[in-house]
Amino acid sequence: MTDSRANTPSVVERTRPVKSGAPVVAAHFLRETAAFVLGEGAIVLVPRAGEARNVSVHDGAILATAADAKRILTGGDDGKVVATDAEGESTILAADAKQRWIDHVAVGPAGALAWSAGREACVRTAKGSERTLEVPSTVGGLAFAPKGLRLAVAHYNGLTLWFANAQSEPERLQWKGSHLDVAVSPDGRFVITSMQEPTLHGWRLADRKDMRMSGYGARVRSLDWSVGGKWLATSGSTQLILWPFQGKDGPMGKAPRILAPAEVQVEVVACHPKQEAVAVGYTDGLVLLVRIEDGAEVLARKGAGAPITALAWSATGAALAVGAEDGEAGVIDLG
Amino acid sequence: MSDKVPVTVLTGYLGAGKTTLLNRILSEPHGQKYAVIVNEFGEIGIDNDLVVGADEEIFEMNNGCICCTVRGDLVRIIDGLMRRKGKFDAIIVETTGLADPAPVAQTFFMDDNVGRKAKLDAVVTVADARWLQDRLKDAPEAKNQIAFADVILLNKTDLVEPDALSEVEARIRGINPYAKLHKTERCRIALPEVLGRNAFDLDRIMEIEPEFLGGDGHHHHDHAHDHAHDHEHEHGHGHAHHHDGGLKHYHDEEMQSVSLKTDRPLDPDKFFPWVQELVQIEGPSILRCKGILSFKDDDQRFVFQGVHMILDGDHQRPWQPGEKRESRIVFIGRKLPMDKIREGFAGCAA
Numbered sequence: 001m002t003d004s005r006a007n008t009p010s011v012v013e014r015t016r017p018v019k020s021g022a023p024v025v026a027a028h029f030l031r032e033t034a035a036f037v038l039g040e041g042a043i044v045l046v047p048r049a050g051e052a053r054n055v056s057v058h059d060g061a062i063l064a065t066a067a068d069a070k071r072i073l074t075g076g077d078d079g080k081v082v083a084t085d086a087e088g089e090s091t092i093l094a095a096d097a098k099q100r101w102i103d104h105v106a107v108g109p110a111g112a113l114a115w116s117a118g119r120e121a122c123v124r125t126a127k128g129s130e131r132t133l134e135v136p137s138t139v140g141g142l143a144f145a146p147k148g149l150r151l152a153v154a155h156y157n158g159l160t161l162w163f164a165n166a167q168s169e170p171e172r173l174q175w176k177g178s179h180l181d182v183a184v185s186p187d188g189r190f191v192i193t194s195m196q197e198p199t200l201h202g203w204r205l206a207d208r209k210d211m212r213m214s215g216y217g218a219r220v221r222s223l224d225w226s227v228g229g230k231w232l233a234t235s236g237s238t239q240l241i242l243w244p245f246q247g248k249d250g251p252m253g254k255a256p257r258i259l260a261p262a263e264v265q266v267e268v269v270a271c272h273p274k275q276e277a278v279a280v281g282y283t284d285g286l287v288l289l290v291r292i293e294d295g296a297e298v299l300a301r302k303g304a305g306a307p308i309t310a311l312a313w314s315a316t317g318a319a320l321a322v323g324a325e326d327g328e329a330g331v332i333d334l335g
Numbered sequence: 336m337s338d339k340v341p342v343t344v345l346t347g348y349l350g351a352g353k354t355t356l357l358n359r360i361l362s363e364p365h366g367q368k369y370a371v372i373v374n375e376f377g378e379i380g381i382d383n384d385l386v387v388g389a390d391e392e393i394f395e396m397n398n399g400c401i402c403c404t405v406r407g408d409l410v411r412i413i414d415g416l417m418r419r420k421g422k423f424d425a426i427i428v429e430t431t432g433l434a435d436p437a438p439v440a441q442t443f444f445m446d447d448n449v450g451r452k453a454k455l456d457a458v459v460t461v462a463d464a465r466w467l468q469d470r471l472k473d474a475p476e477a478k479n480q481i482a483f484a485d486v487i488l489l490n491k492t493d494l495v496e497p498d499a500l501s502e503v504e505a506r507i508r509g510i511n512p513y514a515k516l517h518k519t520e521r522c523r524i525a526l527p528e529v530l531g532r533n534a535f536d537l538d539r540i541m542e543i544e545p546e547f548l549g550g551d552g553h554h555h556h557d558h559a560h561d562h563a564h565d566h567e568h569e570h571g572h573g574h575a576h577h578h579d580g581g582l583k584h585y586h587d588e589e590m591q592s593v594s595l596k597t598d599r600p601l602d603p604d605k606f607f608p609w610v611q612e613l614v615q616i617e618g619p620s621i622l623r624c625k626g627i628l629s630f631k632d633d634d635q636r637f638v639f640q641g642v643h644m645i646l647d648g649d650h651q652r653p654w655q656p657g658e659k660r661e662s663r664i665v666f667i668g669r670k671l672p673m674d675k676i677r678e679g680f681a682g683c684a685a
């Protein structure tokens with residue numbers, strides 16, 4: 001198997017190119033509109049039929065982003081949390097009093113959202129009530145559990161689970177080291193963090209049992225759950241690494257499934273919303289669509305350029321947004 | 336050659352003049368834009384568009400290296416700054432007066448995201464000519480900062496007599512003979528002496544001669560490997576003897592350097608296991624190491640450097656015709672096991 005993937009079936013010709021003009025750091029879909037978040041403060045909105053347009057949302061860099069079907073949440077080094085809709089309408093939701101960097105944002109169930117600045121994590125409900133939690137060190141990552149107003153906050157030496165609308169004390173799960181991104185499984189049974197070293201750590205919430213997922217060549221910077229949460233797809237290697245979460249023990253004692261090997265690192269993974277397939281973006285700009293069942297591949301972008309930094313599926317899976325570090329981007333129509 | 340953003344680390348004990356140097360760098364008409372990461376907002380303001388405050392967060396790595404720590408705040412901030420890449424030419428990190436430079440340096444080797452986008456240029460230490468001697472006695476941080484430095488500004492020279500100045504200079508040389516040392520008043524220095532040094536670039540490990548002996552080729556070749564001292568000391572302040580140049584020569588009780596060289600080609604199958612085991616075991620006491628190596632049946636010069644347990648090395652270039660093929664290694668550290676290093680290195684000959 002070579003990286004050129006010369007004989008791999010291709011959908012490259014279905015790409016609508018987008019010139020974003022600046023490094024892309026994330027992509028989302030607001031229904032049919034593809035959105036490319038640029039590091040330098042702007043979002044490029046690409047409606048399915050219509051011209052792309054550039055909306056400036058932060059006075060500075062965008063450090064974090066998350067989205068639901070209606071809005072993109074961004075956190076900037078201007079200390080602001082901003083929501084932007086498909087029409088390009090931006091609303092400042094919060095501004096840090098000390099203008100600290102907004103390092104992380106997350107969207108939750110029932111319109112809730114969260115952000116963090118330094119050691120403080122803040123949750124805001126759809127009705128606008130806010131609560132703040134301070135953790136022992138700078139927040140490494142934020143994720144909502146699928147149900148309830150429960151936020152997982154990663155930090156140094158562990159994770160804090162916080163029911164933001166309850167009076168109960170936040171619960172601390174300890175594991176030595178620096179925990180960064182965090183992901184809660186769609187069934188709410190597992191919470192996984194990526195660590196400063198090339199390792200994932202996990203907890204089964206029923207009994208707080210620890211799990212370690214190791215063997216990576218690089219820090220894992222992209223994690224995504226397959227439809228229904230059967231697999232956790234990850235970057236951090238020159239292959240797509242998929243950890244099995246079907247059984248009650250999750251990946252404990254099991255080997256990961258390893259697909260789509262290449263000569264360069266996987267940078268970003270994004271699971272298809274309807275099928276057991278993963279879009280995989282590599283350091284050389286290659287993007288493959290990989291079926292989990294048998295590893296079958298479809299070429300979505302040729303590998304001859306800057307690292308892929310953003311991948312996002314539309315809600316139906318009919319379109320895939322692809323963005324790269326050099327600002328090259330595109331929307332691939334798979335409908 | 337590389338589009339990585341260079342990062343200069345400014346260290347120095349409290350009050351030595353770090354912020355003075357920083358403001359001097361920022362105010363010179365160089366046309367460069369800097370992003371500045373500061374850990375303490377001192378009394379002196381910093382006049383720059385892009386200043387980021389950071390809480391120094393030292394994170395241990397769960398990789399078995401007991402001295403392997405990174406600065407979590409730098410991992411986060413450099414990642415954020417890189418989103419504005421193009422808005423600045425270089426990054427300057429001003430550490431607190433009590434900071435250990437090692438976790439800062441290790442961040443660039445341990446975090447692949449940081450290492451891909453930014454590169455450590457040099458550790459620049461500002462030392463107070465008047466108070467450094469006292470701090471070397473009572474503040475281990477100050478000694479660390481001197482030992483770790485690539486460039487040392489011996490500052491406030493106008494506040495001490497010439498004798499006292501050469502005394503403190505000799506003390507610095509007893510700890511770190513390899514750094515470039517500049518005597519300054521109010522940190523007045525030509526910026527190319529502190530910025531754009533490429534001190535951590537393997538391609539720039541050309542010479543690792545003790546700097547204060549530079550210019551006297553005959554003498555320093557003979558002398559370089561004699562720095563190690565394994566004789567007894569009678570009291571706590573080391574001792575001094577005079578060199579031809581008139582500069583007193585001190586041995587610091589705690590922090591030393593050892594430089595070894597050999598004309599015999601080395602066997603890579605002996606050298607690499609030896610140096611790796613050495614830094615695994617002695618890593619906590621080895622602050623920095625560097626080497627230029629000549630392996631048998633190998634026409635390429637091999638260079639390496641290290642910070643505590645982390646080693647980084649590569650073939651650099653072919654040996655030039657007429658160039659003397661010799662291997663030379665330097666370790667700077669705390670209570671270094673000199674005999675062990677010397678014997679181990681001798682055992683690496685092919």
